Amino acid sequence: MNKITVGVFSPNDPRPWVRSQNLDMMLRYEKFLVDALKKKGVNVIRGGEGLPKEDQLAWNTNLVRLHAQNIARANADAIIINEGSWTFPYDSRDAVAAFANALDNIDRGIARVLIYAYKDTQVPGLVAGMAVGGALKRIGLPYQLVYGKVDKDEKAVDEILRVLAFYKKRKDAASTAVAAIEKLKCQKYIAFGGMSLKMCTTTADVDYWAKNWGVSYEALDQSELKARALELIVWKKQPGASAPSKIADKRIQNAVDYLYKNKHGQFDFTSRKFPDINKFIYQLSFYYAAKDLFERYGATFGGIKCQDELSARDCTQCVTAAFMNNDIGPEGKSKSxxxxxxxxDMDSAMTQMWLYLLSGRPAGFGDFRDVEDGRLAIVNCGQHPPYFFGKSTENSLKKLDYAEYMGQEIFYDAGGAAVRGRTPGGETMTVARLARENLRYFMTATVIETTEVRKEDHKKYNLSWPIILGKLPVPDKQMIEMWPCNHLGFTYGNYLPHLVEMAERLDIGYLVYDETGRKHAKIS
Incomplete structure (x- = not known):
């Protein structure tokens, strides 16, 4: 791994009669750890380096602060609390705080903590490690704990290295996370309609957003979308059910020409929900209406209720959502x-915004449809951005050719096209969801490795809907239990370290399983 700088903080019992018996043992166990790390290429900073022998272990408050400050001055990326035997937990907790507050860089106030307890059953090293863990947990400080003999057990060393590898990725992601938090303060959410289908998890506290994240908010009725859409096209009879007599907005005609006439995508008119191009033209008018209203109100992200008013009376908003999220518009031109x-779903949209700010790339919205044999299926009503119908390295414009416009399913009486596609295999993808537990925010996330989706797979799920399939790093049951609701956000790449860094700096909880299946958590 890229070289990480780690501070080793080794406390000791403040009672002199204990220290007189354990000092050599404690220093020996510390040396085992330091040597094992250095052998693996880790840059190690000992908090007590250069001090008198007894003071090389922090046995009083002044030494605790000194050791922690020594580690902070070296700009350590993480701190290891090294427990060789029983020590007083408050000292280790104080060391974590002193280290975090002494950092003179972007990490000030942030401590990436690993507790290492040496496995010697004749002394209470694990007892000390667990006591320190409990002390940190009581005040909401996250940590990892490793128990073992690094001088004899390579698995213990490997476990430490896996934790440090994630911490290094967090450190490398810190500046991007800080920049994303700054950009978050400039965002504005626009809601078209209210709660959809009585889903409690789609609502958010906009006052919390404003106070804690600096995010603004605007609420419009869905009728505003329709009103603007009807300004763009003159219809002979019923909109979408008849031919237009005049397409007043040339953007719509350009999109029809590009996607339909020039065959950049496939159209299937065999469903009664999508009998001809006219319904698609109506859907396009809603897309451009949304785009215009975003610009008019200065919005940067948002949500569309769709069900049931628009999906039952006019058309589904799959085309709108798919192309709003995309980096190429339906006329084949780059767009915001x-x-x-x-x-x-406000918290899903916020999750997508986080992923977009971190990656600079499209972030989609999906349903947590199925988990089977270690594979997650993300399948929903047709709004996956076409960006995800090809590889992350593939030209975004070319991906429009892979979209399939199919008639919608039974839930949407007014019909229209879903934007169907299949995400290719071999891509790392972050799946995440901001949610609330007992009204407190936390971030849930993991990564998947996408697998190929066959055309016949649509028969297993929905004939009209896009599909993402991906291998999970956690068991099926665990994935279902950890996920906070039915929706998720996704983007290409591994942004778990970035999401953890954002959550830490915004002081919210998180539950993240990295690519190795290791849990990283902070209480909400």
Whole structure:
């Protein structure tokens, strides 16, 4: 791994009669750890380096602060609390705080903590490690704990290295996370409609957003979308059910020409929900209406209720959401990315916004449809951005050719096209969801490795809907239990370290499983 700088903080019992018996043992166990790390290429800073022998272990408050400050001055990326035997937990907790507050860089106030307890059953090293863990947990400080003999057990060394590898990725992601938090303060959410389908998890506290994240908010009725859409086209009879007599907005005609006439995508008119191009033209008018209203109100992300008013009376908003989230518009030109969630799911849209700010790339909205044999299926009503119908390295414009416009399913009486596609295999993808537990925010996330989706797989799920399949680093049951609701956000790449860094700096909880299946958590 890229070289990480780690501080080793080794406390000791403040009672002189204990120290007189354990000092050599404690220093020997510390040396085992330091040597094992250095052998693996880790840059190690001992908090007590250069001090008198007894003071090389922090046995009083002044030494605790001195050791922690020594580690902080070296700009350590993480701190290891090294427990060789029983020590007083408050000292280790104080060391974590002193280290974090002494950092003179972007990490000030942030401590990436690993507790290492040496396995010697004749002394209470694990007891000390668990006591320190409990002390940190009581005040909401996250940590990892490793128990073993690094001088004899290579598995213990490997476990430490896996934790440090994630910490190094967090350190490398810190500046991007800080920049994303700054950009978050400039965002504005626009809601088209209210709660969809009585889903409690789609609502958010906009006052919390404003106070804690600096995010603004605007609420419009869905009728505003329709009103603007009807300004763009003159219809002979019923909109979408008849031919237009005049397409007043040339953007719509350009999109029809590019996607339909020039065959950049496939159209299937065999469904009664999608009998001809006219319904698609109506859907396009809603997309451009949304785009215009975003610009008019200065919005940067948002949600569309869709169900039931628009999906039952006019048309589904799959085309709107798919292309708002995309980096290429339906007329084949580059455009700004607007993270948009279906069903006006505000916390999903916020998740997408985080992923977009971190990656600079589209972030989609999906349903947690199925988990089977270690594989997650993300399948929903047709709004996956076309960006995800090809590889991350593939030309975004070319990906429009892979979209399939199919008639919608039974839930949407007014019909229209879903934007169907299949995400290719071999991609790392972050799946995440901001949610609330007992009204407190936390971030849930993991990564998947996408696998190929066959055309016949649509028969297993929905004939009209896009599909993402991906291998999970955690068991099926665990994945279901950890996920906070039915929706998720996704983007290409591994942004778990970035999400953890954002959560830490915004002081919210998180539950993240990295690519190795290791849990990283902070209480909400």
């Amino acid at each position: 990315i607007y993270p948009v969630a279906c069903e006006n």
